[in-house]
Amino acid sequence: MFRSPAAALLRRLAPRLSGGTVGSASSARRTLPPHIAPSVLARFSSTPTSSPPPSSSAGERDDEAEDHELPGAARLSISVDRSGLCTPPEHSHEPSSDSELIKHLKSIIKFRSGPISVAEYMEEVLTNPQSGYYMNRDVFGESGDFITSPEVSQMFGELIGVWAMCLWEQMGQPEKVNLIELGPGRGTLLADLLRGSAKFVNFTKALNINLVECSPTLQKVQYNTLRCEDEHDGDEKRTVSKLCGAPVYWHASLEQVPSGLPTIIVAHEFFDALPIHQFQKGSRGWCEKMVDLAEDSSFRFVLSPQPTASLIFLSKRCQWASSEELEKLEQIEVCPKAMEITEQIADRISSDGGGALIIDYGKNGIVSDSLQAIRKHKFVHILDEPGSADLSAYVDFTAIKHSAEEVSDDISVHGPMTQSQLLGSLGINFRVEALMQNCDEKQAESLRTGYWRLVGDGEAPFWEGPDDQTPIGMGTRYLAMAIVNKKQGSPVPFE
Ligand code: SAH
Numbered sequence: 001m002f003r004s005p006a007a008a009l010l011r012r013l014a015p016r017l018s019g020g021t022v023g024s025a026s027s028a029r030r031t032l033p034p035h036i037a038p039s040v041l042a043r044f045s046s047t048p049t050s051s052p053p054p055s056s057s058a059g060e061r062d063d064e065a066e067d068h069e070l071p072g073a074a075r076l077s078i079s080v081d082r083s084g085l086c087t088p089p090e091h092s093h094e095p096s097s098d099s100e101l102i103k104h105l106k107s108i109i110k111f112r113s114g115p116i117s118v119a120e121y122m123e124e125v126l127t128n129p130q131s132g133y134y135m136n137r138d139v140f141g142e143s144g145d146f147i148t149s150p151e152v153s154q155m156f157g158e159l160i161g162v163w164a165m166c167l168w169e170q171m172g173q174p175e176k177v178n179l180i181e182l183g184p185g186r187g188t189l190l191a192d193l194l195r196g197s198a199k200f201v202n203f204t205k206a207l208n209i210n211l212v213e214c215s216p217t218l219q220k221v222q223y224n225t226l227r228c229e230d231e232h233d234g235d236e237k238r239t240v241s242k243l244c245g246a247p248v249y250w251h252a253s254l255e256q257v258p259s260g261l262p263t264i265i266v267a268h269e270f271f272d273a274l275p276i277h278q279f280q281k282g283s284r285g286w287c288e289k290m291v292d293l294a295e296d297s298s299f300r301f302v303l304s305p306q307p308t309a310s311l312i313f314l315s316k317r318c319q320w321a322s323s324e325e326l327e328k329l330e331q332i333e334v335c336p337k338a339m340e341i342t343e344q345i346a347d348r349i350s351s352d353g354g355g356a357l358i359i360d361y362g363k364n365g366i367v368s369d370s371l372q373a374i375r376k377h378k379f380v381h382i383l384d385e386p387g388s389a390d391l392s393a394y395v396d397f398t399a400i401k402h403s404a405e406e407v408s409d410d411i412s413v414h415g416p417m418t419q420s421q422l423l424g425s426l427g428i429n430f431r432v433e434a435l436m437q438n439c440d441e442k443q444a445e446s447l448r449t450g451y452w453r454l455v456g457d458g459e460a461p462f463w464e465g466p467d468d469q470t471p472i473g474m475g476t477r478y479l480a481m482a483i484v485n486k487k488q489g490s491p492v493p494f495e
Contacts, residue, residue, distance in 0.1 A: 043199045044158060048435050048443050101131040101387035106293060115290035115302055117310060118371065119275035119336075122393075125386045126273055127214050133387050134215040134273075140186055145390050146374050148269050149359075149419070149474060150189035153450030155435070157192025159426040160357065164193065164264050165203050166492040167355050167484070171262050173202060177354070178261045179246075180210045182254065182341075183270030187211070187222035190266075194226070194243040207246040210257045219250050254344050263348055265356035271400070272360050272392040274337040276371060277310045281330045286314060289331075291383065299383040310336070320402045321366050331369045333393055342403040346483055350408035355484030355491050361477050362395030364416050370394035397481050404483045414482040414494035420455040420475030425493030428455060 098106070105124055108116055126133045139145050149156040168177060181190055190209070197203055209226075213219050222228075227242040239248045251257050278289040280303060287303040288310055294300045313336045318326060345356045373382045375389035382391065397416045404413050432451050436444055449471050452460040456473025463470045482491045489495075 044196050044431070044434070048154065048439050048447070099131065099385070099387055101125065101128060102385070104128065104131070105299070105386060106297070109291070109293050115292035115304070117308065118278045118289055118291060119310070121291040121386070122275040122371075122391050125391055131387055133390060134218065136217050138186065138217065138221055139390060145376055148185060149454055149478070150192065150268065151186070152453045153447070154192045155428055155431050155450065156423070156454055157189040158196035158431060159423050159428055160189060160266060160268075161193035161196040162426045163357055163492060164266070165197055165200055167264055167488065168203055168206070170488040170491070171353060173206075174262045175206055176208060176261050177206045178210055178257065178263045178352075179207045180212060180254070180257055180263060180265045182212045182265065182267040183273065184211050184213055184222050185218065185269070187225035189268055191225045191243060194241065198244060204244040204246060207244065208261065209241060209246050209248040211248065211250050212252070212254050212257065213250055214252050254341060259348055259352055261352060263352045263354035265345055265349075265354070267356065267358045267360075269360055271335070271338050271358060271395045272362070274335050274341070276333045276335045276393045277313060278369070278371065279314050279332045279334070286311065286332070299386070301383070310334070313339070317366065317396075317399055320398055325366060329366060329368055333367045333370060333396070335393070335396060335399070338395065339399060339403040342400045342483075343407050346404040346407035346411050349483060349485050350410040353485045353487060355482055355488065357480060357482050358400065359419060359422070359478060359480045360395040361474070362397055362479055364397045364479065366398070367394040367396045397479055400481060410486055411483055412486050412490070414484070414491060416479035416481045417494065418476045419478035419480060420457070422480040422493065423455050
């Protein structure tokens with residue numbers, strides 16, 4: 001692998017990046033909103049921090065190691081990016097021996113004497129309380145099934161922190177604010193956000209941290225990643241993150257988070273895990289795709305013989321599309337849960353003030369056929385051993401925009417813009433340069449690879465490692481959208 005000092009690295013990377021604002025270190029500097037740089041970034045520690053290596057659980061990390069470990073060197077070795085495949089390979093997917101979840105799915109289908117929707121299948125597979133995919137294990141990193149941006153580099157969480165602090169400033173620096181993360185995974189994004197903003201004491205002092213997480217196992221991982229401790233005051237117990245001293249609360253859904261405080265919401269790779277309905281155009285018009293049992297008791301897809309109740313969501317989604325867009329489509333995916341959660345977000349922001357940042361891989365338009373399953377960094381069939389692979393679908397950002405706008409005139413929706421534009425405008429080039437000043441060669445290599453994965457496009461051109469680990473850039477496939485209360489004006493960097 002070629003090695004070079006930071007400036008040379010950026011010169012070599014920059015011309016190959018797409019997405020406008022990350023064209024080069026100097027172009028990012030020009031586009032940086034004046035109130036971010038250097039006032040915010042300059043106060044970040046310029047030492048790379050250690051983040052949980054993908055192969056170990058966050059709970060096993062050694063506090064002492066924090067100042068001298070690599071900034072995520074171990075985070076970078078995985079090359080599969082689950083945004084790349086829309087059509088999984090066909091192959092036999094008969095389960096070898098039935099797991100609890102498979103037995104459960106089969107019993108639902110038998111009990112109903114008919115197939116279940118893809119949405120119901122997806123919901124059971126991912127979040128069934130007993131045996132859902134997310135419920136009993138840490139699925140991230142090298143030893144898991146897939147890797148996400150916060151696990152790739154500390155810079156991701158730090159820059160989301162810049163976004164949150166700017167919004168807090170625009171809100172008039174309220175003394176108390178609800179910081180809500182939807183689907184925090186290992187808690188890495190939030191940990192990097194809190195470490196990065198540690199010097200902004202008025203901001204961190206204001207935080208009430210609320211994590212919306214359905215998985216008890218991941219809640220424990222988040223507790224450790226955020227260095228949480230339980231404090232007792234008589235009979236009262238509260239949990240506090242030692243990263244910033246803020247209280248931390250967990251909830252199974254957004255509705256359960258107490259309202260009444262100005263709010264900052266972050267949702268990274270949360271919406272893609274929400275259950276989708278799939279529809280297919282046929283001679284009888286639009287039919288819902290369902291999951292049924294074949295004669296040999298394996299799962300198979302069928303089309304619903306009669307109209308399903310979910311057609312109402314299809315017709316709602318189609319109202320936001322042009323007839324030209326609809327004419328071209330043979331299949332459509334609709335995510336009512338994403339619409340519902342967006343409405344809750346918009347409602348909360350409209351009454352409490354603040355804003356939300358949603359980042360996910362997806363499309364600014366109707367999604368056709370994107371559902372995919374990934375196990376151990378490889379794509380597998382959606383019906384193959386349900387519960388042992390992640391299921392996710394492209395996020396329909398147009399549907400999110402309209403769902404939010406319908407709730408209230410007090411909110412505005414901004415974007416989507418690409419992840420590359422978002423991180424470029426928030427100052428990732430400054431950040432990588434600062435970290436590069438203070439690191440060894442191995443760390444520099446990690447930073448460079450992480451930088452590429454976050455803002456690059458396609459395969460990294462500088463990679464000389466194993467082919468199956470070539471870093472794939474997420475810069476243009478991931479999109480960011482902000483929903484804010486109009487009182488605050490346009491959010492950084494969407495103005
Ligand atoms: N944001 C993290 C993790 C993304 S994976 C990251 O970028 O690394 C999706 C996360 O959402 C997991 O933590 C999963 O347990 C959680 N999740 C999925 N569906 C959920 C639901 N319906 N309610 C609450 N949490 C959910």
